[in-house]
Amino acid sequence: MSSDPEPLPDARTRLASAALDAFAAKGFHGTTTRDIAAAAGMSPAALYVHHPSKEALLHELALVGHAQVLALVEEAAVSVPESDPVGQLARVVEDFVRHHARAHLGARVVNYELSALTEDHLAEIQAIRHGIDVVVRGIIERGVAAGVLHTPDPHMTTLAMLSLGIDVARWYREEGAWSPDDVAVHYRGLALRMVGAA
């Protein structure tokens, strides 16, 4: 008897990461259960020992991925005092962008395959996305109120800032010249200038 209430055996993880790679490369509908099973070194039927359906696998990936990003954003925000919105924003953007470069395959699935989810599962994910938006918008709005950030529309600027980070997952390549840190640092500068805080 393990102390883990929900044991995550190796095969389950292997299936999930095989699915992540395949979904990122060919999309949810372009990936077959046979692709996933083969990449995890199992027969197609083994997938159903661990996950009830292909969609459930996507849902789990999306849920974990979004939860990670929300946690990352919240941690970045509280790691800098609330009295320093510029510092908070710098930290959030840097960490957000670094994550989307470093984990670009996962981030791709998480951001571009949502339309394959069931209505219920999609709604669950949207709620987490809203949470991320709230944290970032809060920082920007407090910065504007304090006179250290400047934008005519904090709502749209928040969207643009997150958008900039998310899209890194689309274009980032490991073989390229830039490390995740390179991109994160550069984007932090862009973001700060966008709100007149550089």
Next chain:
Amino acid sequence: MSSDPEPLPDARTRLASAALDAFAAKGFHGTTTRDIAAAAGMSPAALYVHHPSKEALLHELALVGHAQVLALVEEAAVSVPESDPVGQLARVVEDFVRHHARAHLGARVVNYELSALTEDHLAEIQAIRHGIDVVVRGIIERGVAAGVLHTPDPHMTTLAMLSLGIDVARWYREEGAWSPDDVAVHYRGLALRMVGAA
């Protein structure tokens, strides 16, 4: 006998726009030839009278869509004198963003379904994308040389600027509070501040 060397009958256009809507909503692999034909009001076989394959349909949409964007960017660039890189950049970003909001369904297909193309067709599209990048990077590099734009890495900044516009196609909704013009104008401001030109 028409003067048109290649007559584009109505049905062909209807199929293309039905495909565009379907690909944008459910992705290339999530869309069936029966979906497309039904939306165009025809039998599945009629699709093959006008297009040799489902992939060829995607290729045509991608080609036309990319050509439009390249033309739009080039026209925006030459509509402002070369001696004014700030004005050129403002105009390019504004037009680029407006297009990605206004034609967000088409832009979605054009940017997010490329992996479903054959190798040859993809290479053709990448060449056009490179052309777009060259125009925008040229403006930024000349602006930096002239001392009116500022960025430590014109290459990455160009990428970020295009990325910002492209991602509009992912999140833009007609039902939202913002018109394509609203987004275009706001993003123009963000872009100029990103390169210290506001």
Next chain:
DNA sequence: TGATTGACTAAGCGCTTGCTTACCATGGCT
């Protein structure tokens, strides 16, 4: 007028899909 052409459809072919069934091997518990 009769032949030809071009757009279209009903039917369906061969294959692949997501998922299920029936079964098997192993290892820990009583």
Next chain:
DNA sequence: AGCCATGGTAAGCAAGCGCTTAGTCAATCA
């Protein structure tokens, strides 16, 4: 020893896939 839970497989089912075939029909042309 006997049992059964766990995690796996081989085989295959029903449905759906991209695409083809064979043929219809209206407009065009010699």
